[in-house]
Amino acid sequence: MNRKGISNTIIAVVIIIIIGIAAVTTYYLTLPKPGEGKKVGLIIATGGLGDKSFNDISYAGVERAKKELGIDFDFVQPTAISEYEGFQREYAKSGDYELIICVGFDQADALTVISQEYPTQNFALVDMVVGESNVASLLFRTNEASFLVGVAAGMMTETGKVGFVGGMDIPLINDFFVGYEAGVQWANPEATILEPVYVGNWGDPTKGKELAKSLVDLGVDGIYSVAGKSGLGALNGVNEEGVLGFGVDACQCYLYTENIPVSMTKRVDVAVYEMIEAAIEGNFEGGIYSKGLADEWVGVCRLPGEEGFWETEFNFTHPPLETDVEDKILEAKDKIISEEIAVPTAY
Structure with missing residues (x-):
C-alpha cells in the first residue's frame, strides 16, 4: 500500500472512532435519569431560606438531586412550629412524593403523628429521631x-x-x-x-x-x-x-x-441527596442513620x-x-x- 493509501486508511479509522464516540455519548445523554417523573417534598425549618446555613444547605441537596437524578420537588417554608403538622399532612395526603424531607429537630412531634397516619409514605427527618418504620432519622456526629x-x-x-x-x-x-x-x-x-x-x-x-x-x-x-x-x-x-x-x-x-x-x-446536602437516591431507586429504609467524618x-x-x-x-x-x-x-x-x-x- 502506498503512502496515500495508508493516510486514507488512517483518516477513515479516525472518522469511524469519532462517529462511535459520538454515538455512545448521544446514547448516554439521552438515557432517562432514574428520578424522572418522580417528586420529593421538602419542608424547611422555621427561619426559611437565605440563612446561608442549615436550610440553604438542605435545599442544595434537593437541587443536586434534581440536576443529577432528574427528580422534581416542591418545598414550603413554615414560619412557626405550629405549621409543621399541617404541611406534613398536606404533603402526605397528596400521595405525590417518593419522599418527604422534614428539616429540623422541632418537626419531630408533628412527624410522630403524621408518620402513623400515613404508614406507606416515606419520610426523612433531619436532626431528630422518630421511631416509625417509614421514617429515616438523619443524625450527624x-x-x-x-x-x-x-x-x-x-x-x-x-x-x-x-x-x-x-x-x-x-x-x-x-x-x-x-x-x-x-x-x-x-x-x-x-x-x-x-x-x-x-x-x-x-x-x-x-x-x-x-x-x-x-x-x-x-x-x-x-x-x-x-x-x-x-x-x-x-x-x-x-x-x-x-x-x-x-x-x-x-x-x-x-x-x-x-x-x-x-x-x-x-x-445536610449530602445526607438529603443520599436519602432521595435511595427512595427513587426503591431502596429506602426507615431507621436511624448516624454518620460523621468517615461518611x-x-x-x-x-x-x-x-x-x-x-x-x-x-x-x-x-x-x-x-x-x-x-x-x-x-x-x-x-x-x-x-x-x-x-x-x-x-x-
Whole structure:
C-alpha cells in the first residue's frame, strides 16, 4: 500500500472512532435519569431560606438531586412550629412524593403523628429521631467535626482562652461543645475553655453579640458560635472585637473572612441527596442513620475536599490557613476516622 493509501486508511479509522464516540455519548445523554417523573417534598425549618446555613444547605441537596437524578420537588417554608403538622399532612395526603424531607429537630412531634397516619409514605427527618418504620432519622456526629474546630481554636489562640456561644442548653448543642472542648485540649493542653454560654433561642442576634463580647471581656480570643441566627450576632461581635470566630453548619467564613478562619460543616446536602437516591431507586429504609467524618456527613470547610464547594456556593475566597493548623486538623481527622481518637459526646 502506498503512502496515500495508508493516510486514507488512517483518516477513515479516525472518522469511524469519532462517529462511535459520538454515538455512545448521544446514547448516554439521552438515557432517562432514574428520578424522572418522580417528586420529593421538602419542608424547611422555621427561619426559611437565605440563612446561608442549615436550610440553604438542605435545599442544595434537593437541587443536586434534581440536576443529577432528574427528580422534581416542591418545598414550603413554615414560619412557626405550629405549621409543621399541617404541611406534613398536606404533603402526605397528596400521595405525590417518593419522599418527604422534614428539616429540623422541632418537626419531630408533628412527624410522630403524621408518620402513623400515613404508614406507606416515606419520610426523612433531619436532626431528630422518630421511631416509625417509614421514617429515616438523619443524625450527624457534630462532636467529631467540632473536635476539628477545637483543634483550630487551640492552635490559633494567643490569650490561651477560648469560648462557646450556644443557642440552647440542650444535648443537640452540647454535643458540639464537648467535641470542641476535647479538640482544644488535644491540640493545646495549656489552653482554657470557658464554660459555655447560651442565648436561649435561635433568633436573637443582639443577645448573641452581647454574649460574645462578654467572653472577649474575660480574655477570650476564639469563640465557637452554634446558635442559628443568634450565632450571626455572636460572629458579628467577634468581628467588631477583632478576635477569632468559628462558624457552624455551613461555611460561615464568608461573613468575615479575616476573623472566621474555619467553620464546622454539617453536610445536610449530602445526607438529603443520599436519602432521595435511595427512595427513587426503591431502596429506602426507615431507621436511624448516624454518620460523621468517615461518611462525609460532617467536616470543616477548610478540608481539601470541601473548600472549593463552599467557595463556589457562597462566591468568596478563603484567606490562607496556616500550614501547621491545617496539618493538625487533617491529623486529627484521620485519627478520629481510624478510632485512634475517641471523641466524647453529650448523648
